[in-house]
Amino acid sequence: MSFSVAPKHWRPLLLSAALLCAGIAGAQVALTRLNLAGAQVQSIGLYGAEYASRDVLSRLLTINQDGSLVRVEGYGHTLLLPIDEDNQRATTAFNTVQLDTLRVTGRTATFVNGTLYLPLDTLARGLGASYELGNFRVAAPNLQGVSSRAGKDSDRLVLDLTRDVAFKDELRGTTVQVTLSGLKGEARRYTTRGAFVPAAEVKAQGNDLVLSFPLPPGSGYRVYRVVRPGGARVVIDAGPGIPRNTVALLDRISRPLIVIDPARVDGLGRDVTLDVARRAAELLAKAGWQVKLTRETGSALGLNEKLTLARQSDVFLALDLGRFPGTGRGGVTVYEQTGRASAQIVNTLRAGTTPPYGSLVVGGSGGSRRLSELLRGELRGGGVTAKQDSVSRLLTLGEAPQAALLLELGWTGNAADRANLGTEARLQAMGVALARSVATYLTARANNASQLGAAGQAAQGATQ
């Protein structure tokens, strides 16, 4: 008679379980629960220290094993932990770990049953998180404050954050926008004593916080982060002392060129086209836009010089008067160019797929259409009804890569037009309409053009 506790074929299984239990007990491993930044996960207690597995921590951090080292990245920090396969030794303070640029002694990573485990207290120390047994907390991303410093050739804005967040910077027209992902903070306007960045505005945009400020002409800017224990800073330097790192094509957005080409029309007593061109140019120049005329009273650019300006232009406006024998036609007409452009690059880029920054080299025909609509709307607001028409084979319009229009101010053979063009009010209305429509068009174009700055690429490294 035999007394067996289990059937004979269960014995190897029970033996294996007993050996495993003995092994776990020998390794001092205990399964525990961990609150990891608000999520309940499993951790282990190892010789009195709490460890979490690589899979668990990958929810928050980027973890890569490189030979016998583990590289942990997150919240703007980079930690290097050597892997000690001796569990007990890994939990002691005899290991040297690197927390950003600092080498300190602390617990390090180890393998338990073939899985990589990392010590939570070392991670918390390196990442600036708070940790107590069973609870690993990461500070909520908040904007604590904005400070500034005025410099000789640049100003500095410093954003103090509770922890590092991803950001991207954009130059939209003449405004720099720094978007900080997932950051909370008070929306308000900050003023500085700086000569180059006199004010900055912080606004909430969805889940993000956006800081914006105008970039003075000829200035550059740079944005970078400084991660410190217990927080992070986003530092923005702007001013003429900062080299410009934006591609030159972006100048088309930040400093567009407006070219007005008034045709010479004799026999009216006054130079109507030049008069309207000057009025519009004066208004635009006062508002800070860059305007060039192809003609003045006593001088005019040659054809080649005029074409060079047309090719550089962001808005090209030809002003003319309708002239044709025997017609009684009158009124103002805005013409858009149709058909093939004379410039090969314009045709090629408009016909093909648009490469990066391609729209800054050659704009689509939609730009001229939009400007035409704006111009006719402004003229209507000034009491001038303008028709819309199309024209082809105009040389200057065909060379202009962006918005280009021909504005016919009236017809010389029409008595009513001649009378209208002799009045100051009419000329002023047309000049104002021209200036307003161009300014509105270019402002909208700048706002729509969002180009990532070079510094924005640095934000890609951040994991949150």
Place this chain on the structure above:
Amino acid sequence: MNAIKRLFSLFNVVTLLLLIAAYTAYQTVQKPPAKPDAPKLQLAQQRDVKVKVYYSDAQVQSMKAETRTVQVTQENPGALAQAALNAWAGGPSAAGNLAVVPKGTAAPRVYIRGAHYFVDLPSAYLNLKYGSGGHLMLLCTLTRTLLETRGADVTFLVNGQDVETLGQLDLREAFTRQDCADQ
């Protein structure tokens, strides 16, 4: 008797005959050629041909076609094209259409090379002082008139020379039907 016999010897007779033949031949070649009759002058017969010629509408916005009867002596493309341009320069016959050039302005000369027309505008066309729309109407009515029945494009010259512009319009490339399509 012997003397007479000796005089009319075979040698003398043959020699005399040869002398006479040579003289006759000499006289023959010395004769001036006969004057050819002058060809009778015949007036070339002119035929009436219908061509479509384009002018401007009263608002200088669209092109209006008129079918005109022109007279040509030869019904080849060059003669037809030149006749059409002469009719173009002469102005429209239908009321409401506008002449594209002032009355009395010389018609341009036209040449054909394959499918390409070359129109040589007189230098007076540079002084027309039209607006951009007017210049476009001028060039497009010519283009449409010439390309109505055949041809691919029209290149414009001024006084036999290549020019870049007429007013504000680009003359560096030939005009096609597409450049002058109705809007």
